[in-house]
Amino acid sequence: MLRRFVLLLALMAAAGCAHLPAGHIGDPRDPWERYNRAVFEFNDTLDRAVVKPVAEAYRDYVPELAQRSLRNVFSNLRDVIITAHQLLQGKPQAAVTAGSRVLINSTIGALGLGDPASEMGLIKTNEDFGQTFGRWGIGPGPYFVLPLLGPSTVRDTIGTLADFNFDPIGSVFEQGAGRNIVYGLIAIDRRKDLLDAQDTIEALSFDRYSGVRDAWLARRRSLAHDGEPPPLKIKED
Amino acid sequence: MFPSIKRQLGRMVLVLMSACWAPSLLAQGAPDEFIRSISQSVLDDLKADRSLQTGDIERLNLLVERKVMPYVDFQRMTALAVGRNWRAASPEQQRLLMQEFRRLLLLTYSGAVRQVNDLTFQVRPVRTKPDDDEIVVRTQVLRLGREPIQIDYRMQKSSNSWKIFDLNIMGLWLVEHYRNQFAQIVGASGIDGLIQSLRDKNQTLAASAK
Numbered sequence: 001m002l003r004r005f006v007l008l009l010a011l012m013a014a015a016g017c018a019h020l021p022a023g024h025i026g027d028p029r030d031p032w033e034r035y036n037r038a039v040f041e042f043n044d045t046l047d048r049a050v051v052k053p054v055a056e057a058y059r060d061y062v063p064e065l066a067q068r069s070l071r072n073v074f075s076n077l078r079d080v081i082i083t084a085h086q087l088l089q090g091k092p093q094a095a096v097t098a099g100s101r102v103l104i105n106s107t108i109g110a111l112g113l114g115d116p117a118s119e120m121g122l123i124k125t126n127e128d129f130g131q132t133f134g135r136w137g138i139g140p141g142p143y144f145v146l147p148l149l150g151p152s153t154v155r156d157t158i159g160t161l162a163d164f165n166f167d168p169i170g171s172v173f174e175q176g177a178g179r180n181i182v183y184g185l186i187a188i189d190r191r192k193d194l195l196d197a198q199d200t201i202e203a204l205s206f207d208r209y210s211g212v213r214d215a216w217l218a219r220r221r222s223l224a225h226d227g228e229p230p231p232l233k234i235k236e237d
Numbered sequence: 238m239f240p241s242i243k244r245q246l247g248r249m250v251l252v253l254m255s256a257c258w259a260p261s262l263l264a265q266g267a268p269d270e271f272i273r274s275i276s277q278s279v280l281d282d283l284k285a286d287r288s289l290q291t292g293d294i295e296r297l298n299l300l301v302e303r304k305v306m307p308y309v310d311f312q313r314m315t316a317l318a319v320g321r322n323w324r325a326a327s328p329e330q331q332r333l334l335m336q337e338f339r340r341l342l343l344l345t346y347s348g349a350v351r352q353v354n355d356l357t358f359q360v361r362p363v364r365t366k367p368d369d370d371e372i373v374v375r376t377q378v379l380r381l382g383r384e385p386i387q388i389d390y391r392m393q394k395s396s397n398s399w400k401i402f403d404l405n406i407m408g409l410w411l412v413e414h415y416r417n418q419f420a421q422i423v424g425a426s427g428i429d430g431l432i433q434s435l436r437d438k439n440q441t442l443a444a445s446a447k
Contacts, residue, residue: 023425025417075383124384203345203442204409206418206434214417215409222408227375227387229408 021207029143029217036145040209043150047191055191067189069113074186075124076105076112077168084166085127089135097122126223129166130159134224143213151216268392268399269363272374275308276358294443298343310393310400311335317402318415319423319431326428334428337435338415344442359385370394373405 020033030036058067079102086095101117101124108116118124133155134140141154152160164170169186173179194201205211221229315335316323326334361375371393377385389405403412422431 021421021425023421023423025421025424118379123379126384199442199445200345202445203341203438204414204418206438207421210421211414211418214414218410218414219408222387227408231373 027143027210027213029140030213031142032144036143036213037209039145039147040212042147043145044208046148051187051191052195055188055195058188059192059195067192070185071189072105072109072115073112074169074189075115076102076109077172079105079124080168081163081166082125082127085129085132086125088132089127094125098125098127128159129162130156130220131224133159134220140217140220140224143217151212153217153220156220267363268372268390269360269374271308271399272376272390273358273360276360276376294343298340308400310395310402311339313393313402314338314412317412318419319428320416320420322423322428322431330428330432333432334435337432337439340439341435341442342411344439372399 020037026033079098083095083098083102086092086098101122104117104120104122105112105115108114130140130153138155140156144152144154144157146152146157146160149160169182170179173182201208201212204215312335315331315338318338319326319334323331323334357379359377359379361377363372363374371391374390374392376388376390378388379385387405387407390401391403391405391410392399392401394400403410405411419431422434426433
Protein backbone atom coordinates (compact mmCIF):
# COMPACT_ATOMS: atom_id res chain seq x y z
CA MET A 1 0.00 0.00 0.00
CA LEU A 2 2.69 2.45 1.08
CA ARG A 3 4.93 1.38 -1.80
CA ARG A 4 2.17 2.01 -4.28
CA PHE A 5 1.62 5.40 -2.74
CA VAL A 6 5.29 6.36 -3.08
CA LEU A 7 5.27 5.20 -6.68
CA LEU A 8 2.26 7.37 -7.37
CA LEU A 9 4.06 10.32 -5.79
CA ALA A 10 7.07 9.75 -8.02
CA LEU A 11 4.85 9.61 -11.10
CA MET A 12 3.21 12.83 -10.13
CA ALA A 13 6.54 14.51 -9.60
CA ALA A 14 7.64 13.38 -13.05
CA ALA A 15 4.47 14.81 -14.54
CA GLY A 16 4.97 17.94 -12.49
CA CYS A 17 5.22 20.53 -15.20
CA ALA A 18 1.81 22.13 -15.02
CA HIS A 19 1.78 25.60 -16.51
CA LEU A 20 1.04 28.63 -14.40
CA PRO A 21 -1.87 30.98 -15.19
CA ALA A 22 -1.39 34.46 -16.66
CA GLY A 23 -0.49 37.13 -14.12
CA HIS A 24 0.62 34.37 -11.76
CA ILE A 25 1.81 35.56 -8.36
CA GLY A 26 3.85 33.08 -6.35
CA ASP A 27 3.01 32.38 -2.73
CA PRO A 28 5.80 31.87 -0.19
CA ARG A 29 3.74 29.12 1.44
CA ASP A 30 3.73 27.15 -1.80
CA PRO A 31 7.30 26.61 -3.05
CA TRP A 32 6.37 23.36 -4.87
CA GLU A 33 3.59 24.93 -6.89
CA ARG A 34 4.32 23.23 -10.21
CA TYR A 35 4.25 19.77 -8.65
CA ASN A 36 1.21 20.71 -6.59
CA ARG A 37 -0.68 21.97 -9.62
CA ALA A 38 0.01 18.75 -11.49
CA VAL A 39 -1.29 16.61 -8.63
CA PHE A 40 -4.27 18.93 -8.17
CA GLU A 41 -5.22 18.43 -11.80
CA PHE A 42 -4.74 14.68 -11.53
CA ASN A 43 -7.02 14.58 -8.48
CA ASP A 44 -9.55 16.77 -10.24
CA THR A 45 -9.68 14.52 -13.28
CA LEU A 46 -10.09 11.42 -11.16
CA ASP A 47 -12.78 13.16 -9.16
CA ARG A 48 -14.83 14.09 -12.20
CA ALA A 49 -14.52 10.63 -13.68
CA VAL A 50 -15.11 8.45 -10.64
CA VAL A 51 -15.44 9.90 -7.17
CA LYS A 52 -18.02 12.60 -7.83
CA PRO A 53 -20.45 10.35 -9.76
CA VAL A 54 -20.25 7.76 -6.99
CA ALA A 55 -20.94 10.42 -4.34
CA GLU A 56 -23.92 11.67 -6.35
CA ALA A 57 -25.33 8.18 -6.59
CA TYR A 58 -24.84 7.71 -2.85
CA ARG A 59 -26.69 10.96 -2.16
CA ASP A 60 -29.55 10.18 -4.51
CA TYR A 61 -30.16 6.47 -3.93
CA VAL A 62 -29.16 5.60 -0.38
CA PRO A 63 -31.99 6.35 2.10
CA GLU A 64 -31.32 9.48 4.13
CA LEU A 65 -31.74 7.71 7.45
CA ALA A 66 -29.03 5.24 6.47
CA GLN A 67 -26.73 8.07 5.42
CA ARG A 68 -27.26 9.90 8.69
CA SER A 69 -26.83 6.80 10.88
CA LEU A 70 -23.64 5.85 9.10
CA ARG A 71 -22.26 9.34 9.51
CA ASN A 72 -23.09 9.30 13.21
CA VAL A 73 -21.36 5.97 13.78
CA PHE A 74 -18.14 7.19 12.13
CA SER A 75 -18.37 10.48 13.94
CA ASN A 76 -18.77 8.70 17.29
CA LEU A 77 -15.67 6.58 16.69
CA ARG A 78 -13.76 9.72 15.73
CA ASP A 79 -14.86 11.38 18.99
CA VAL A 80 -12.79 8.76 20.85
CA ILE A 81 -9.59 9.96 19.25
CA ILE A 82 -10.73 13.58 19.48
CA THR A 83 -10.94 13.13 23.25
CA ALA A 84 -7.32 11.99 23.25
CA HIS A 85 -6.32 14.99 21.10
CA GLN A 86 -7.95 17.42 23.50
CA LEU A 87 -5.85 15.91 26.30
CA LEU A 88 -2.69 16.00 24.18
CA GLN A 89 -3.41 19.66 23.50
CA GLY A 90 -3.82 20.37 27.21
CA LYS A 91 -7.52 21.17 27.07
CA PRO A 92 -9.10 19.04 29.85
CA GLN A 93 -12.48 20.72 29.62
CA ALA A 94 -12.75 20.08 25.88
CA ALA A 95 -11.66 16.49 26.55
CA VAL A 96 -14.49 16.03 29.01
CA THR A 97 -16.96 17.34 26.43
CA ALA A 98 -15.66 15.04 23.70
CA GLY A 99 -15.51 12.07 26.07
CA SER A 100 -19.06 12.70 27.25
CA ARG A 101 -20.18 12.75 23.64
CA VAL A 102 -18.79 9.24 23.21
CA LEU A 103 -20.40 7.95 26.40
CA ILE A 104 -23.80 9.44 25.64
CA ASN A 105 -23.89 8.61 21.96
CA SER A 106 -22.67 5.04 22.53
CA THR A 107 -25.40 4.36 25.07
CA ILE A 108 -28.49 6.54 24.68
CA GLY A 109 -27.48 7.08 21.08
CA ALA A 110 -27.72 3.35 20.32
CA LEU A 111 -24.06 2.54 19.65
CA GLY A 112 -23.55 5.83 17.91
CA LEU A 113 -26.41 5.58 15.42
CA GLY A 114 -27.91 8.75 16.86
CA ASP A 115 -26.38 11.95 18.19
CA PRO A 116 -28.29 12.90 21.35
CA ALA A 117 -25.11 14.53 22.74
CA SER A 118 -25.39 17.40 20.27
CA GLU A 119 -28.96 18.01 21.32
CA MET A 120 -27.74 18.27 24.90
CA GLY A 121 -25.41 21.03 23.87
CA LEU A 122 -22.20 18.99 23.76
CA ILE A 123 -20.81 20.53 20.61
CA LYS A 124 -18.76 18.43 18.22
CA THR A 125 -15.20 19.61 17.69
CA ASN A 126 -12.66 19.03 14.94
CA GLU A 127 -9.22 17.75 15.94
CA ASP A 128 -6.51 15.67 14.34
CA PHE A 129 -2.76 15.12 14.59
CA GLY A 130 -1.95 18.03 12.31
CA GLN A 131 -3.78 20.37 14.66
CA THR A 132 -2.21 18.81 17.74
CA PHE A 133 1.25 19.31 16.22
CA GLY A 134 0.27 22.89 15.50
CA ARG A 135 -0.82 23.37 19.06
CA TRP A 136 2.62 22.15 20.13
CA GLY A 137 4.13 24.99 18.14
CA ILE A 138 5.08 23.13 14.97
CA GLY A 139 4.48 25.30 11.90
CA PRO A 140 2.62 23.93 8.86
CA GLY A 141 5.58 23.93 6.46
CA PRO A 142 5.07 24.16 2.69
CA TYR A 143 1.72 23.46 1.05
CA PHE A 144 1.67 19.94 -0.35
CA VAL A 145 -1.06 18.40 -2.50
CA LEU A 146 -1.38 14.66 -1.91
CA PRO A 147 -2.50 12.29 -4.64
CA LEU A 148 -6.10 11.18 -3.99
CA LEU A 149 -6.25 12.88 -0.58
CA GLY A 150 -5.94 16.47 -1.82
CA PRO A 151 -4.62 19.64 -0.16
CA SER A 152 -2.26 19.28 2.79
CA THR A 153 0.96 20.67 4.22
CA VAL A 154 4.13 18.90 5.27
CA ARG A 155 3.01 18.94 8.89
CA ASP A 156 -0.49 17.79 8.04
CA THR A 157 0.83 15.00 5.82
CA ILE A 158 2.71 13.55 8.78
CA GLY A 159 -0.41 14.20 10.83
CA THR A 160 -2.53 12.29 8.32
CA LEU A 161 -0.20 9.28 8.50
CA ALA A 162 -0.52 9.36 12.29
CA ASP A 163 -4.29 9.75 11.98
CA PHE A 164 -4.43 6.55 9.94
CA ASN A 165 -2.27 4.69 12.45
CA PHE A 166 -4.32 5.67 15.46
CA ASP A 167 -7.68 5.59 13.74
CA PRO A 168 -10.28 3.95 15.99
CA ILE A 169 -12.11 2.76 12.89
CA GLY A 170 -9.01 0.79 11.98
CA SER A 171 -9.00 -0.97 15.34
CA VAL A 172 -12.70 -1.74 15.30
CA PHE A 173 -12.57 -3.41 11.89
CA GLU A 174 -10.15 -6.19 11.00
CA GLN A 175 -7.70 -5.45 8.25
CA GLY A 176 -9.01 -6.57 4.89
CA ALA A 177 -11.99 -6.08 2.65
CA GLY A 178 -14.32 -5.02 5.47
CA ARG A 179 -12.13 -2.18 6.56
CA ASN A 180 -11.54 -1.02 3.02
CA ILE A 181 -15.28 -0.84 2.45
CA VAL A 182 -15.62 1.28 5.58
CA TYR A 183 -12.89 3.66 4.47
CA GLY A 184 -14.52 3.84 1.07
CA LEU A 185 -17.86 4.74 2.64
CA ILE A 186 -16.25 7.46 4.74
CA ALA A 187 -14.62 8.93 1.67
CA ILE A 188 -17.90 8.90 -0.26
CA ASP A 189 -19.74 10.49 2.65
CA ARG A 190 -17.19 13.29 2.77
CA ARG A 191 -17.36 13.85 -0.94
CA LYS A 192 -21.14 13.97 -0.78
CA ASP A 193 -20.94 16.89 1.61
CA LEU A 194 -18.97 18.83 -0.95
CA LEU A 195 -21.56 18.47 -3.70
CA ASP A 196 -23.74 21.30 -2.40
CA ALA A 197 -20.74 23.54 -1.98
CA GLN A 198 -19.78 23.31 -5.63
CA ASP A 199 -21.12 26.69 -6.77
CA THR A 200 -19.59 28.37 -3.76
CA ILE A 201 -16.19 26.96 -4.58
CA GLU A 202 -16.58 28.14 -8.15
CA ALA A 203 -17.46 31.61 -6.92
CA LEU A 204 -14.44 31.76 -4.64
CA SER A 205 -11.99 30.60 -7.27
CA PHE A 206 -11.08 32.57 -10.36
CA ASP A 207 -7.98 30.44 -10.48
CA ARG A 208 -9.27 27.18 -9.08
CA TYR A 209 -5.94 25.92 -7.82
CA SER A 210 -5.00 28.97 -5.79
CA GLY A 211 -8.59 29.48 -4.64
CA VAL A 212 -8.73 26.02 -3.09
CA ARG A 213 -5.20 26.35 -1.73
CA ASP A 214 -5.80 29.67 0.01
CA ALA A 215 -9.10 28.54 1.45
CA TRP A 216 -7.58 25.30 2.69
CA LEU A 217 -4.59 26.98 4.33
CA ALA A 218 -6.82 29.57 6.00
CA ARG A 219 -9.10 26.83 7.29
CA ARG A 220 -6.26 24.79 8.72
CA ARG A 221 -4.70 27.84 10.34
CA SER A 222 -8.02 28.65 11.96
CA LEU A 223 -8.54 25.06 13.14
CA ALA A 224 -5.08 24.84 14.69
CA HIS A 225 -6.04 27.85 16.82
CA ASP A 226 -9.55 26.59 17.58
CA GLY A 227 -11.16 29.29 15.47
CA GLU A 228 -9.23 32.25 16.84
CA PRO A 229 -5.93 32.55 14.97
CA PRO A 230 -3.82 35.63 15.60
CA PRO A 231 -5.03 38.30 13.18
CA LEU A 232 -3.42 38.90 9.84
CA LYS A 233 -3.95 42.57 9.26
CA ILE A 234 -5.19 43.52 5.79
CA LYS A 235 -3.02 46.22 4.37
CA GLU A 236 -5.02 49.19 3.24
CA ASP A 237 -3.29 50.77 0.33
CA MET B 238 -10.98 12.54 -2.19
CA PHE B 239 -11.31 16.21 -1.67
CA PRO B 240 -10.84 17.75 1.71
CA SER B 241 -13.61 18.82 3.96
CA ILE B 242 -12.72 22.46 3.44
CA LYS B 243 -14.82 22.56 0.31
CA ARG B 244 -17.89 21.44 2.14
CA GLN B 245 -17.30 24.07 4.71
CA LEU B 246 -16.94 26.80 2.17
CA GLY B 247 -20.42 26.02 1.03
CA ARG B 248 -21.68 27.30 4.29
CA MET B 249 -20.31 30.73 3.67
CA VAL B 250 -23.70 31.37 2.44
CA LEU B 251 -24.83 31.84 5.92
CA VAL B 252 -22.43 34.62 6.52
CA LEU B 253 -23.52 36.54 3.55
CA MET B 254 -27.10 35.99 4.31
CA SER B 255 -26.56 37.30 7.75
CA ALA B 256 -24.93 40.36 6.39
CA CYS B 257 -27.53 40.77 3.76
CA TRP B 258 -30.87 40.50 5.42
CA ALA B 259 -30.42 43.00 8.13
CA PRO B 260 -33.79 44.24 9.26
CA SER B 261 -34.48 47.91 9.65
CA LEU B 262 -32.55 48.28 12.82
CA LEU B 263 -29.90 50.78 13.61
CA ALA B 264 -26.34 49.58 13.55
CA GLN B 265 -25.69 51.16 16.86
CA GLY B 266 -24.95 50.07 20.39
CA ALA B 267 -23.13 46.82 21.09
CA PRO B 268 -21.86 45.19 17.88
CA ASP B 269 -22.54 41.67 19.12
CA GLU B 270 -26.14 42.58 19.88
CA PHE B 271 -26.38 44.03 16.41
CA ILE B 272 -25.09 40.83 14.83
CA ARG B 273 -27.40 38.77 16.99
CA SER B 274 -30.51 40.55 15.80
CA ILE B 275 -29.40 40.35 12.19
CA SER B 276 -28.76 36.63 12.46
CA GLN B 277 -32.10 36.00 14.07
CA SER B 278 -34.03 37.99 11.51
CA VAL B 279 -32.15 36.20 8.74
CA LEU B 280 -33.32 32.86 10.01
CA ASP B 281 -36.88 34.15 10.35
CA ASP B 282 -36.91 35.60 6.85
CA LEU B 283 -35.53 32.43 5.38
CA LYS B 284 -38.03 30.21 7.07
CA ALA B 285 -40.88 32.50 6.08
CA ASP B 286 -40.06 33.14 2.43
CA ARG B 287 -39.85 30.18 0.12
CA SER B 288 -38.74 32.17 -2.89
CA LEU B 289 -35.56 33.06 -1.03
CA GLN B 290 -34.90 29.41 -0.45
CA THR B 291 -35.20 28.60 -4.11
CA GLY B 292 -32.58 31.20 -4.83
CA ASP B 293 -34.54 33.90 -6.63
CA ILE B 294 -31.63 36.18 -7.42
CA GLU B 295 -33.54 39.30 -8.41
CA ARG B 296 -35.54 39.10 -5.23
CA LEU B 297 -32.39 38.76 -3.19
CA ASN B 298 -30.97 41.76 -4.95
CA LEU B 299 -33.94 43.91 -3.99
CA LEU B 300 -33.80 42.80 -0.40
CA VAL B 301 -30.13 43.54 -0.19
CA GLU B 302 -30.60 46.98 -1.64
CA ARG B 303 -33.32 47.90 0.82
CA LYS B 304 -32.25 46.22 3.99
CA VAL B 305 -28.60 45.44 4.00
CA MET B 306 -26.56 47.99 2.27
CA PRO B 307 -27.06 50.51 5.09
CA TYR B 308 -25.08 48.18 7.37
CA VAL B 309 -22.27 47.11 5.09
CA ASP B 310 -19.49 49.42 4.04
CA PHE B 311 -19.51 47.98 0.57
CA GLN B 312 -17.27 50.54 -1.04
CA ARG B 313 -14.57 49.82 1.51
CA MET B 314 -15.10 46.10 1.04
CA THR B 315 -14.62 46.38 -2.72
CA ALA B 316 -11.66 48.72 -2.35
CA LEU B 317 -9.95 46.28 0.00
CA ALA B 318 -10.65 43.35 -2.29
CA VAL B 319 -9.28 45.16 -5.34
CA GLY B 320 -6.24 46.29 -3.38
CA ARG B 321 -3.78 48.89 -4.43
CA ASN B 322 -5.25 49.15 -7.92
CA TRP B 323 -8.48 50.59 -6.57
CA ARG B 324 -7.15 54.11 -6.55
CA ALA B 325 -5.85 53.81 -10.06
CA ALA B 326 -9.34 52.90 -11.26
CA SER B 327 -11.53 55.62 -12.75
CA PRO B 328 -14.83 56.44 -10.99
CA GLU B 329 -16.67 54.54 -13.73
CA GLN B 330 -14.43 51.50 -13.25
CA GLN B 331 -14.96 51.67 -9.50
CA ARG B 332 -18.70 51.75 -10.02
CA LEU B 333 -18.56 48.69 -12.27
CA LEU B 334 -16.27 46.85 -9.87
CA MET B 335 -18.67 47.42 -7.00
CA GLN B 336 -21.62 46.37 -9.10
CA GLU B 337 -20.03 43.12 -10.26
CA PHE B 338 -18.44 42.26 -6.94
CA ARG B 339 -21.76 42.65 -5.22
CA ARG B 340 -23.39 40.37 -7.74
CA LEU B 341 -20.64 37.84 -7.20
CA LEU B 342 -21.29 37.78 -3.47
CA LEU B 343 -25.02 37.46 -4.10
CA LEU B 344 -24.55 34.54 -6.45
CA THR B 345 -22.10 32.91 -4.12
CA TYR B 346 -24.72 32.20 -1.57
CA SER B 347 -27.95 32.13 -3.53
CA GLY B 348 -27.40 28.51 -4.51
CA ALA B 349 -26.91 27.42 -0.95
CA VAL B 350 -29.78 29.26 0.67
CA ARG B 351 -31.91 26.17 0.66
CA GLN B 352 -29.54 24.47 3.09
CA VAL B 353 -30.74 26.52 6.03
CA ASN B 354 -33.35 24.66 7.96
CA ASP B 355 -32.65 23.31 11.41
CA LEU B 356 -29.88 25.70 12.31
CA THR B 357 -29.43 27.93 15.32
CA PHE B 358 -27.06 30.84 15.86
CA GLN B 359 -24.79 31.52 18.77
CA VAL B 360 -23.05 34.85 19.12
CA ARG B 361 -20.07 35.04 21.40
CA PRO B 362 -20.15 38.12 23.58
CA VAL B 363 -17.65 40.82 22.72
CA ARG B 364 -16.10 43.17 25.17
CA THR B 365 -15.60 46.57 23.62
CA LYS B 366 -13.75 49.47 25.02
CA PRO B 367 -15.34 52.84 24.27
CA ASP B 368 -12.44 53.85 22.05
CA ASP B 369 -12.44 50.66 19.93
CA ASP B 370 -13.14 51.48 16.32
CA GLU B 371 -12.61 48.04 14.82
CA ILE B 372 -13.85 44.75 16.14
CA VAL B 373 -14.43 41.10 15.25
CA VAL B 374 -17.72 39.55 16.26
CA ARG B 375 -17.55 35.77 16.40
CA THR B 376 -20.57 33.59 15.86
CA GLN B 377 -21.23 29.96 15.23
CA VAL B 378 -24.04 28.15 13.52
CA LEU B 379 -24.93 24.95 15.32
CA ARG B 380 -25.93 21.85 13.38
CA LEU B 381 -27.00 18.50 14.72
CA GLY B 382 -24.37 15.81 14.52
CA ARG B 383 -21.67 17.99 13.02
CA GLU B 384 -19.20 20.55 14.11
CA PRO B 385 -20.55 24.11 14.10
CA ILE B 386 -19.89 26.54 11.25
CA GLN B 387 -17.75 29.40 12.39
CA ILE B 388 -18.75 32.80 11.02
CA ASP B 389 -17.03 36.00 12.05
CA TYR B 390 -17.73 39.61 11.10
CA ARG B 391 -15.19 42.37 10.99
CA MET B 392 -16.82 45.66 11.76
CA GLN B 393 -15.75 49.24 11.89
CA LYS B 394 -17.23 52.14 13.76
CA SER B 395 -17.80 55.27 11.78
CA SER B 396 -19.70 58.25 13.12
CA ASN B 397 -21.02 56.18 15.99
CA SER B 398 -22.46 53.26 14.05
CA TRP B 399 -20.90 49.89 13.28
CA LYS B 400 -20.58 48.67 9.72
CA ILE B 401 -19.52 45.28 8.44
CA PHE B 402 -16.61 45.24 6.03
CA ASP B 403 -15.37 41.67 6.02
CA LEU B 404 -16.74 38.20 6.70
CA ASN B 405 -14.99 35.06 7.77
CA ILE B 406 -16.33 31.60 7.12
CA MET B 407 -14.62 28.65 8.71
CA GLY B 408 -11.39 30.57 8.87
CA LEU B 409 -11.49 32.24 5.47
CA TRP B 410 -11.71 36.04 5.36
CA LEU B 411 -13.50 36.74 2.10
CA VAL B 412 -12.09 40.15 1.30
CA GLU B 413 -8.56 38.94 1.86
CA HIS B 414 -9.29 35.89 -0.22
CA TYR B 415 -10.68 37.81 -3.18
CA ARG B 416 -7.85 40.28 -2.91
CA ASN B 417 -5.37 37.55 -3.80
CA GLN B 418 -7.55 36.14 -6.55
CA PHE B 419 -8.09 39.60 -8.06
CA ALA B 420 -4.42 40.63 -7.89
CA GLN B 421 -3.56 37.85 -10.31
CA ILE B 422 -6.19 38.99 -12.82
CA VAL B 423 -5.31 42.67 -12.58
CA GLY B 424 -1.66 41.75 -13.08
CA ALA B 425 -2.49 39.91 -16.28
CA SER B 426 -5.16 42.11 -17.81
CA GLY B 427 -5.66 45.27 -15.78
CA ILE B 428 -8.76 46.71 -14.13
CA ASP B 429 -10.87 46.25 -17.24
CA GLY B 430 -9.76 42.64 -17.34
CA LEU B 431 -10.91 42.20 -13.76
CA ILE B 432 -14.31 43.74 -14.54
CA GLN B 433 -14.63 41.37 -17.48
CA SER B 434 -13.59 38.35 -15.39
CA LEU B 435 -16.16 39.25 -12.77
CA ARG B 436 -18.83 39.55 -15.46
CA ASP B 437 -17.90 36.17 -16.93
CA LYS B 438 -17.84 34.53 -13.53
CA ASN B 439 -21.25 36.00 -12.66
CA GLN B 440 -22.72 34.77 -15.92
CA THR B 441 -21.39 31.25 -15.39
CA LEU B 442 -22.67 31.16 -11.83
CA ALA B 443 -26.09 32.51 -12.79
CA ALA B 444 -26.40 29.90 -15.50
CA SER B 445 -25.51 27.01 -13.19
CA ALA B 446 -27.86 28.31 -10.49
CA LYS B 447 -30.84 27.72 -12.77
